[in-house]
Amino acid sequence: MNREAQAAVLLLTGVALLHAGLSDLYLRYVKAGLQPLLLAAGAVLVAAALATVWYELRGPRRRTGQGPGDKPGDKQEDTHDAHDAGHAHPHPHPHHEPKVAWLLVLPVLALVLVAPPALGSYSAARTGTSVPRPFGFPALPAGDPLRMATVDYAGRAVYDRGRSLSGRQVTLTGFVSIGRDGTPYLTRMVLNCCAADARPVKIGLTGQVPPVLRPDAWLEVTGTYTPRRAEDPVNDGPVPFLDVSRARPVREPAEPYEG
Amino acid sequence: MTVTKEAAAPAGTARQDTGPPDPEQGWRVSSPLVLTMLLLVVLTLQGPVRQALSAPVMQSWTTVFVAVVVQALPFLVLGVLLSAVLAVCVPPSFFARALPRRPALAVPVAGVAGAVLPGCECASVPVAGAMVRRGVAPAAALTFLLSAPAINPVVLTATAVAFPDEPRMVVARFAAGLLVACVMGWLWQRLGRPDLLRPKAHPSAEGQGRGAAFWGSVRHDVMHAGGFLVVGAMAAATLKSFVPEDVLRLASGNPVVSVLALAVLAVVLSICSEADAFVAASLSQFSLTARLVFLVVGPMIDLKLFALQAGAFGRAFAVRFAPATFAVAVVLGSATGAVLL
Numbered sequence: 001m002n003r004e005a006q007a008a009v010l011l012l013t014g015v016a017l018l019h020a021g022l023s024d025l026y027l028r029y030v031k032a033g034l035q036p037l038l039l040a041a042g043a044v045l046v047a048a049a050l051a052t053v054w055y056e057l058r059g060p061r062r063r064t065g066q067g068p069g070d071k072p073g074d075k076q077e078d079t080h081d082a083h084d085a086g087h088a089h090p091h092p093h094p095h096h097e098p099k100v101a102w103l104l105v106l107p108v109l110a111l112v113l114v115a116p117p118a119l120g121s122y123s124a125a126r127t128g129t130s131v132p133r134p135f136g137f138p139a140l141p142a143g144d145p146l147r148m149a150t151v152d153y154a155g156r157a158v159y160d161r162g163r164s165l166s167g168r169q170v171t172l173t174g175f176v177s178i179g180r181d182g183t184p185y186l187t188r189m190v191l192n193c194c195a196a197d198a199r200p201v202k203i204g205l206t207g208q209v210p211p212v213l214r215p216d217a218w219l220e221v222t223g224t225y226t227p228r229r230a231e232d233p234v235n236d237g238p239v240p241f242l243d244v245s246r247a248r249p250v251r252e253p254a255e256p257y258e259g
Numbered sequence: 260m261t262v263t264k265e266a267a268a269p270a271g272t273a274r275q276d277t278g279p280p281d282p283e284q285g286w287r288v289s290s291p292l293v294l295t296m297l298l299l300v301v302l303t304l305q306g307p308v309r310q311a312l313s314a315p316v317m318q319s320w321t322t323v324f325v326a327v328v329v330q331a332l333p334f335l336v337l338g339v340l341l342s343a344v345l346a347v348c349v350p351p352s353f354f355a356r357a358l359p360r361r362p363a364l365a366v367p368v369a370g371v372a373g374a375v376l377p378g379c380e381c382a383s384v385p386v387a388g389a390m391v392r393r394g395v396a397p398a399a400a401l402t403f404l405l406s407a408p409a410i411n412p413v414v415l416t417a418t419a420v421a422f423p424d425e426p427r428m429v430v431a432r433f434a435a436g437l438l439v440a441c442v443m444g445w446l447w448q449r450l451g452r453p454d455l456l457r458p459k460a461h462p463s464a465e466g467q468g469r470g471a472a473f474w475g476s477v478r479h480d481v482m483h484a485g486g487f488l489v490v491g492a493m494a495a496a497t498l499k500s501f502v503p504e505d506v507l508r509l510a511s512g513n514p515v516v517s518v519l520a521l522a523v524l525a526v527v528l529s530i531c532s533e534a535d536a537f538v539a540a541s542l543s544q545f546s547l548t549a550r551l552v553f554l555v556v557g558p559m560i561d562l563k564l565f566a567l568q569a570g571a572f573g574r575a576f577a578v579r580f581a582p583a584t585f586a587v588a589v590v591l592g593s594a595t596g597a598v599l600l
Contacts (some may be wrong), residue, residue: 005290006482013485017332029326042334048481051474070507100570105294107328107489109301113314116322122315126503129539133402135423144441192417194330195533196323199541234504235544 001101009104015043016108024254025111028118030194077133078159102255106232118256119198121215122189128235131155132190137164145169145222150188150200151258157225157240165225172203172242173220173250178206180233184213185223188241191257198257204230204241212242218253222246312407319500327492327563330531331381335484342389344393345478347469351394352540362396364412366444369399370437373406380408380564381488385480388571397451402444404568405584408558408563410531418554425547428554435555439588446583455517457573462502489569491563495529498562508544517549522589523555532558545561548596555592560584562594 001009020026021038096121109118115249134155140146156164174188177200185202189195207223221244228241301308312321358365376383378573387404391397408414410433422428478528510520530538535557539550571576 001290001482003478005294006478008291008294010478010481013332013481017329020329029322030327034333037331037337041333041336044340045481046475048474048477052478055471067332090545092458094365100490101482102486103489104482104485105297107325110321110325110479111329113301114309116312116318116325119319120315121278123500125317128307129503132537132540133423137279171413192421192537193531195326196330196495197530197534197538198526199538219530236510237543 001051001099003056006101007049007109008057009101010045010052011049012108013104014042014049016048016111017042017045020111025115027255027257028116028195031191031257032255034193056251068172086227094257116219117188118252119195121187123198124175124177124185124200124202125180126234127198127200129202129237129239130190131158131201131231131238133159138146140164140168143173146175147171149258150174150186150203151190154240155203158238161198162225162227162240167224169222169224169245170218170242171222173253174203175213175216175252176219177202177249178213178215183230183239184209186219187240190259191259195257200230201258202239204228204239205244206241206242207245208247211242212246218250219247220250221229271294271495295520303478305576314499316502316523320496323459323499324492324496324559327529328489330533331488331492331563335381335488336481336532338385339477339480339484341376341382342385342480343473345386345389345393346476349393354393354395358395360401362398362448363445365396365399366402366448366574367441368407369395369403370440370444373403373413373440374410376407376411379407380561381484381567383407383568384564384571386486388458388480391456391572396447396448397453397456398444401447401580402440405443405559406437409440409555414536414558417533418536420539425600428547428551429550431595432536433600434599435551435588435592438531438595439555439559439584441589442538442587442591443580443584446587447580455576455579457576458571483570484567487566489562489565491529491561494562494566495527498527507542511530513542514546514549517551518589518593521545521549521553521555522585522592525553526561526585528557529561529588531556546600551600552589552592554593556585556588559588 005120011075020029020212021042023033026035026038028102067235127159131154134152137156137160147169148170153165153170153172156162172186174186174226177185177187177204179185184205186205187200187202190201191198205221206226206228209217221242223244223246225244226241230239231237232239286288312318358368373383373549376386383404386399386407390400390403415433416428418432419426420427507520507524510516523536528535528538535554540552542550545553565577565581568580572580
């Protein structure tokens, strides 16, 4: 790969990062807190691409005394490519990079053209539920029904036996996943860094559950705590239940993960 | 749209004819041309590509693949910038003064110095490469490579948050991480052969201005490490989306098997060291010692890191260093767990 192509790949990668970081796209893959770092990295990559072009345009003139010419790249390119193939020549300015660098194009294409969706019921079904233990159980704020995070509800239900939830109507948002035994779960993936470490929090649905549930459909359910409990067959993790009184389909939120 | 198609059709055949860009045979194909053709082909085949990737398993693969790359790139860029600063602004004499002359002493100093690089493992590989090129004893640079992602304050804080009931986990992680890093440094000093360690030649900075040298180093490191990062991300995504987690249940009964199972899992998952504590916390069916081994192995060797190390120091080095690191981390991690947990 010669320097022109390297500059192009750097530029593509940087622009892809900026594109993902400036829209909500990055939220499908990484935690919201990573946004400033993503933008900074994108900016550095774009700057590196521009610097490469800048020094490449200035360099040959200075080094070989060549005029700017109509196409300063052409003659250069041939020599670069010869060196790409024949690694044996010693060259004062080694320009070639290993072929593996070409692979950088793949994530860029995946990000810009395919933009894969956030992890959903497929991953949730294959990963055991994980309810992190909360630091404490402060009294719930006012609100009826009270909108709360799925992971917060699960933490109170599992580790506080639902005491702080008793007598309260709560509203949870998540996507549908179906357990192996057919139990419908309201699921939310919890991220700590990126989608590779995503763990699901599963909440069993009981009561007025909609008759037809499509996996991956996003739901907003309102209901009350019920002491019913089950175990996730994947890892024997605790699955609390919600006694549903109302459920309505909603759009996927901009931030699909909880963290 | 017709214009794109017409342009892309010959592009497709050209790619089949020439395969990987090899300018000596057939046409003279320059890399920018190949890149343009590749982009055109993919743009035209966008529909079929999306369709092929719409199966749940492929979607999950692509999501994890993109996520690992997107998450790691900022840290890689941070490491690359630090490495460029080392290459351009810090004279070799600085390291000669900062580190003890005897490598046996330089190793623990480098290990403790790893605590100040607040990044994950992707940042430490280019920095360690730059240290070797700047004349730091390889044993010390390798110790830094291993200790920086394992014991820095960000990682230890994350561990404390993930294990609120087990403060000893933080102490054990720090102790085991530093210990393994130093032992690997001393082992390299004893057994390592200098010819194995081939830090990739950098474009020489001779006769260039500081700006040119700095950006040359950034470009070179990103192109090198980036490609290997993609290889590692593909491997991690493949295992993550094709192997169901249930297989772990079989391992959790036996203490020895569970330690080995989590050590292998740490290698396979290639999670950033700032996040692995949360995953370890969720593997509650395993003993604390097994989870400690997961936390010790993960930052030091995983698929992504192996690819990055092979890229930075050469494959001959990586195939020896990685298994040794794995073995030392498993043994010392279990021993630390037995004493402290």
